[in-house]
Amino acid sequence: MDTTRLLVVGAGAIGRTHIDRILRTPDLALAGIADPSDAGRALAESIGVPWAPDHVSALERFQPQGAIVATPNTQHVPMALDCLARGVAALVEKPLADSVAEAQQLADAQARSGVPVLVGHHRRHNPINRQARDLVASGRLGRLVSANVMASFYKPEAYFDLAWRREPGGGPVLINLIHEIDQLRFIGGEVVQVQALTSNAVRGFAMEDTAAAVLRLANGALATLVLSDTAVAPWCWDFCAGEQDQYPRQDVNTLFFAGTQGSLSLPDLSLWHYSGERHWHHPITREQRTALKADPYTRQLQHFAAVIRGEEAPLCSALDGLRTLQATLAVLSAARTGQSVTCPVSTS
Numbered sequence: 001m002d003t004t005r006l007l008v009v010g011a012g013a014i015g016r017t018h019i020d021r022i023l024r025t026p027d028l029a030l031a032g033i034a035d036p037s038d039a040g041r042a043l044a045e046s047i048g049v050p051w052a053p054d055h056v057s058a059l060e061r062f063q064p065q066g067a068i069v070a071t072p073n074t075q076h077v078p079m080a081l082d083c084l085a086r087g088v089a090a091l092v093e094k095p096l097a098d099s100v101a102e103a104q105q106l107a108d109a110q111a112r113s114g115v116p117v118l119v120g121h122h123r124r125h126n127p128i129n130r131q132a133r134d135l136v137a138s139g140r141l142g143r144l145v146s147a148n149v150m151a152s153f154y155k156p157e158a159y160f161d162l163a164w165r166r167e168p169g170g171g172p173v174l175i176n177l178i179h180e181i182d183q184l185r186f187i188g189g190e191v192v193q194v195q196a197l198t199s200n201a202v203r204g205f206a207m208e209d210t211a212a213a214v215l216r217l218a219n220g221a222l223a224t225l226v227l228s229d230t231a232v233a234p235w236c237w238d239f240c241a242g243e244q245d246q247y248p249r250q251d252v253n254t255l256f257f258a259g260t261q262g263s264l265s266l267p268d269l270s271l272w273h274y275s276g277e278r279h280w281h282h283p284i285t286r287e288q289r290t291a292l293k294a295d296p297y298t299r300q301l302q303h304f305a306a307v308i309r310g311e312e313a314p315l316c317s318a319l320d321g322l323r324t325l326q327a328t329l330a331v332l333s334a335a336r337t338g339q340s341v342t343c344p345v346s347t348s
Contacts, residue, residue, distance in 0.1 A: 004305040005031040007064035007088075009055045009079060011040035014093055014120075015070035021298045023047065028301060031065075034058035038047045055079050059086050066308045069093060070120075073169075077102045086117045091300075093120040095178055096321035098169070102331060103322040112316045116307045118300075118314040119321030121182040125299040126243065127291040128267045132257070133187045135264060135289070140271065142261025147188050147223035149180045150254045152233035157196040162204070171207030172229040173198070173331055179332075180225055180236065180255075181215075182316070182324040188257060190218040190323065194341045202230040213331045225331075241267045243296055 006022055011033055015305040022030045032050035033040055034057075044051035052058035057084065059067065066089040069079045077097045083090040084227050096119050110117045123129055136144060151172075164170045185191060193216035198208035217223060234240070234250040235294040242249055255266040262273035269289035274282060306312040314320075323343075330341040 003029045004066065004308055005029045005062075005064045006301070006304075007031045007034060007055075007058055007062055007067040009034045009058070009067055009069050010071035011035040011037065011043050012070065013067070016043070017297055018070060018301065019043070019047075019091055021295070021301055024225050025298055025301060028305060032058055032062040056082060059083065059088060064088060066091060068120075068304075070296050073098050073165075073174075074084055077106045080106055080117060081109055084109055085114045087113075087115055089116040089118070089304070091118045091120055091304050092318075092321070094182070094321065095174055095325050095328065096318065097325060100322065100326050102168070103325050107318040107322050116314055117318040117321075118304050118307055119316040119318065119324075120300065121178055121179070121186075121235070121316045121324065122296045122300050123179055123183050123241075124186050124315050125294075125296040125303060126241065128241065128269060129183060129186060129293050131269060131289065131291045132264060132266055136187055136257060136259075136272065140262055140273075141257060141259030141264060144188055144217070144219055144221040144257060144259045146221055146258045147184060147217075148258075149223065149225045149258040150235035151176060151180050151185060151225070151227045151237065153229060153236040153239065154232045155229045160203075162262070166205045166207065171198075171205075171209065173208060173211050174328060176229065176325060177211065177213075177225065177227045177331065178328040180227070180328050182222055183237070183255065184215070184217075184225075184319075185324055186328065187215055187255075188219075188221060188223065191215050191327040191330075191343050192218050194333040194334045194343060195328060196331045197334070198335040208332075208335070211331060211335065213334070215327070237267070242293070256296075274278070295346040 022028045030049050033044040034052045034055045036053045041051050067083045068091045070093045080090045080092050196213035198211040203209045209230045213225045217222040234252045236253050238247045239250040240252050253265040257264045271287040275285045334341045
């Protein structure tokens with residue numbers, strides 16, 4: 001198999017995660033790093049790869065087959081458009097854009113150009129979530145009626161030394177809850193309606209530190225999501241799924257799907273159902289499922305390479321990323337206005 005050459009644009013935390021996985025993955029090669037900072041240049045020099053101060057010169061000089069856009073959100077769409085204009089496939093980190101209109105611009109440009117865009121919702125590449133999706137789609141849970149999602153964790157004070165993390169858009173809804181919403185969509189289906197409340201009562205910053213939302217899915221199921229980045233609690237996917245070593249592992253579940261024939265908890269993949277007649281006076285059976293352990297970031301990059309080669313379709317397309325962004329922004333809009341927000345399901 002030929003080696004796929006990837007450019008990483010942005011050498012911050014998530015950019016370095018991609019760089020680490022590229023360097024450790026056979027059949028992938030780091031074509032270069034584009035980052036205007038001294039730290040980005042030093043990183044490139046330390047690992048012996050080309051460096052450029054901006055993505056345009058890097059695209060032209062390094063001739064990558066794919067580019068990973070791991071920059072601040074405001075730069076995602078302009079940089080991805082530059083990639084498409086040069087025929088270079090783009091893996092764009094979440095959130096896809098700052099607004100639905102910008103995300104639609106990118107989705108439209110992708111459709112016109114035919115150059116692939118993959119959105120970096122890495123949890124879709126976790127085998128646990130892939131198996132959960134298959135179980136729901138197979139009908140093992142019957143008709144899905146509800147989902148409960150918890151995301152509670154504590155961010156230290158130093159996290160907020162960066163000013164943008166204390167301003168609107170820098171709160172845990174767009175930074176963290178967007179992962180849960182994409183996970184919910186991936187497993188349970190499209191979000192069509194949102195009601196929500198947010199609070200900044202603990203830190204008092206301009207953005208939220210806690211949120212609660214109720215989402216209606218297209219299949220009629222209702223989902224509740226509770227989020228806080230100021231709570232000392234273990235109920236967080238990053239803590240219990242084992243995707244990243246920097247988080248101490250916790251033996252808890254954070255997602256629960258319930259249907260007319262059974263229920264499923266994640267990440268432990270416990271399937272609950274009646275062996276005989278469905279009756280609340282009868283014993284309920286727990287069936288323990290298992291999933292292959294694999295690093296979702298590595299699997300995402302391997303998938304990106306397959307997308308570039310034309311062997312696979314993007315697991316999270318630009319349109320998919322748009323829909324997740326739309327539902328996430330709806331949480332903030334519903335909380336701000338006190339009104340229910342409808343999420344039209346775009347098919348373009």
